[in-house]
Amino acid sequence: MNTTDAFDSNLIKPLGELIRTLLKEAGIDSLTKWPKPLFHYTTATGLEGIIRSKQIWATNTDYLNDPSEIAYGRTLAINVLREECRILNEELPNSIFPPYDKEEPKSLKDKKVIIKIITDLHESLSNDKILNYYVVSFCQSGDLLSQWRGYGNNGGGYAIGFKIKKSEGSTHTNASLRKVLYNKKKQHTLTQGLIKGLRNILSAYFSTVEHEENPDLKDMVTLANVFVRKSLIQLKSPDFSGEREWRLCVERFEEDPNGLNFRDMRGILVPYLELPIVSPEIEIVSIRCGPTLHPELSVQSVEMLLAKHGMKQVQVYPSGITLRS
Numbered sequence: 001m002n003t004t005d006a007f008d009s010n011l012i013k014p015l016g017e018l019i020r021t022l023l024k025e026a027g028i029d030s031l032t033k034w035p036k037p038l039f040h041y042t043t044a045t046g047l048e049g050i051i052r053s054k055q056i057w058a059t060n061t062d063y064l065n066d067p068s069e070i071a072y073g074r075t076l077a078i079n080v081l082r083e084e085c086r087i088l089n090e091e092l093p094n095s096i097f098p099p100y101d102k103e104e105p106k107s108l109k110d111k112k113v114i115i116k117i118i119t120d121l122h123e124s125l126s127n128d129k130i131l132n133y134y135v136v137s138f139c140q141s142g143d144l145l146s147q148w149r150g151y152g153n154n155g156g157g158y159a160i161g162f163k164i165k166k167s168e169g170s171t172h173t174n175a176s177l178r179k180v181l182y183n184k185k186k187q188h189t190l191t192q193g194l195i196k197g198l199r200n201i202l203s204a205y206f207s208t209v210e211h212e213e214n215p216d217l218k219d220m221v222t223l224a225n226v227f228v229r230k231s232l233i234q235l236k237s238p239d240f241s242g243e244r245e246w247r248l249c250v251e252r253f254e255e256d257p258n259g260l261n262f263r264d265m266r267g268i269l270v271p272y273l274e275l276p277i278v279s280p281e282i283e284i285v286s287i288r289c290g291p292t293l294h295p296e297l298s299v300q301s302v303e304m305l306l307a308k309h310g311m312k313q314v315q316v317y318p319s320g321i322t323l324r325s
Contacts, residue, residue, distance in 0.1 A: 010205060010208065011201065011202075011205045011223070012223070014201045014204070014205075015198070015201055015223075015224075015227045016227075018193075018194070018197040018198070018201065019194070019227060019230065019231050022190050022193045022194055022197070022231065023190070023231065025189075025190075025193075026181055026183075026186045026187075026189070026190045027179070027181075027186075028178060028179040028180070028181045028234055035140045036163050036164070037142070037161035037162050037163050037164075037285050037286060038138035038139065038140065038161070038162055038164060038246055039138060039139045039140075039141065039142040039147075039159040039160065039161050039162070039288070040056065040136065040137065040138050040139075040159070040160045040162060041139060041147045041148070041150075041157060041158070041159050041160075042157060042158055042160065043156070043157050043158075044156065044157070044158070046158075047158045047160065047287070047302070047305075048305065050160065050277065050284075051284075051305055051306065051309050051311065052309060053274070054276060054277055054278045054309070055274045055275060055276055055277060056136055056274075056275050056277050057136070057261075057263075057272045057273070057274060057275070058134035058135055058136045058248065058250050058272060058273045058275055059134060059135060059136075059270060059271075059272045060132075060133070060134055060270065060271040060272065061133045061134065061135055061233065063265065063268070063270040063271065064135070068237070069236060070233065072235060072236060072237050073187075073191075073232030073233065073234075073235035073236075074125055074229070074232060076187060076188070076191045076232065076235060077125055077191055077194070077195065077228055077232055078122065078125050078126055080188075080191050080192050080194075080195045081118065081121060081122040081125065081195055082122060084118055084195050084196070084199065085115075085118055085119055085122055088111075088114070088115045088118060088119075089115070091111070092108075092111055092112070092115060110203065110206040110207060113202075113206060113217065114199060114202045114203060114206065116217055117202060117217055117220055117221055117224060118195075118198075118199065120217065120221040121221055121224050121225060121228065124221060124222075124225050125225065125228065125229075132251065132252050133229070133230075133233055133249055133250070133251060133252075134249070134250040134252060134271075134272065134273045135233070135247045135248065135249050135250070136247065136248040136275070137245055137246075137247055138162065138245065138246045138247070138248065139159070139243060139244055139245060139246070140244040140246065141244060142159045142161055142286070142288045143159065143288055143319050143320050143321060144242075144244070145321055146242055146243070147159070147243070148290045148291060148319070148321065156290045156291075156292055156298075157290040158287055158288065158289055158290060158302070159287070159288040159290070160284055160286075160287050161284065161285050161286035161287065161288070162277070162282055162283070162284060162285070163282070163283050163284075163285045164177055164248070164281065164282050165281050165282070175248060175249065175250045175251075175275075176248075176249055177246060177247070177248050177249075178233070178234040178246065178247050178248075178249055179234065179246050180234050180235070180236045180243075180245040180246065180247060181234055181235050181236070182236055182237070182238045182240065182241035183238070184238055187235050190231065190235075191232070191235075194228060194231055195228075198224060198227070198228070202224075230251070233247070233249055234247060234249075248275075250273055250275070252273065259273065260272075260273070261273070261274060284311065284314050285314060285315065286314060286315040286316070286317065287302055287306075287314060287315070287316050287317070288316075288317045288318070288319060289302060289316065289317070289318050289319060290319050291319040291321040291322065292319075295318035295319065296318070298318065299316050299317070299318055302316045303316050
């Protein structure tokens with residue numbers, strides 16, 4: 001089995017179909033209807049930078065403000081994989097791999113290689129490695145008190161309304177818009193279906209190929225890792241369901257560092273991507289100013305900022321939430 005075999009379309013295509021089916025059943029696939037606009041909460045500094053540069057930043061998921069956001073889905077997968085490893089080892093106790101016994105039937109070799117891949121996948125997910133996904137967070141509501149408190153500088157701040165016209169195949173390579181799933185039962189069903197579906201796909205795949213005596217499964221494990229993590233990036237603890245979050249996710253697997261940018265966050269360099277916001281796929285349509293003691297001044301200064309950068313068509317509104325003095 002060589003590298004090209006590992007990425008054969010006979011494996012990639014069913015993996016993609018499995019993910020699409022599971023996400024659709026959970027109601028969070030890329031075709032899910034999303035509210036228009038979706039809102040990105042930010043500070044005054046963030047707003048000025050977005051308008052001036054006409055770009056929005058997608059942050060590497062390992063460097064989000066709350067690391068548990070990504071660890072949550074990964075933990076669910078690790079638990080399911082641990083149980084799957086236990087089941088596999090009961091089916092084939094004392095399995096030694098590699099190498100194969102030349103006299104072993106092919107069906108036994110298939111099972112051994114699947115055990116190895118599932119076991120290595122469990123180990124790779126358990127290791128806290130850099131995950132090459134970059135996300136921008138949005139909210140369904142443009143005037144949500146919890147968001148003003150968390151992201152809008154305690155009452156100030158701004159909710160930028162974005163109209164996102166396409167979720168797949170946009171000018172942002174490998175970008176997709178995803179609804180965050182908070183329902184614990186659906187999360188478990190999705191994760192379990194993903195791991196068991198992966199095992200079935202691997203069984204079907206290996207039934208059609210011949211094994212080398214000592215195959216290198218690194219590429220196969222990497223491929224499985226990518227597909228699993230791709231599905232888990234939109235799972236979040238039910239405790240945060242009030243955020244009503246959507247994520248614009250960008251995959252980046254190139255080793256070339258060009259295109260990456262870095263900013264300081266509490267003394268750590270945070271990698272991010274710059275995504276243009278003036279395109280056929282994504283544009284700013286409105287800005288809502290957070291609750292302040294002087295809402296008219298807040299609206300006025302935003303309108304001046306928009307005029308300076310040729311974006312007078314963007315509507316500006318004050319918050320409907322009253323801030324007490």
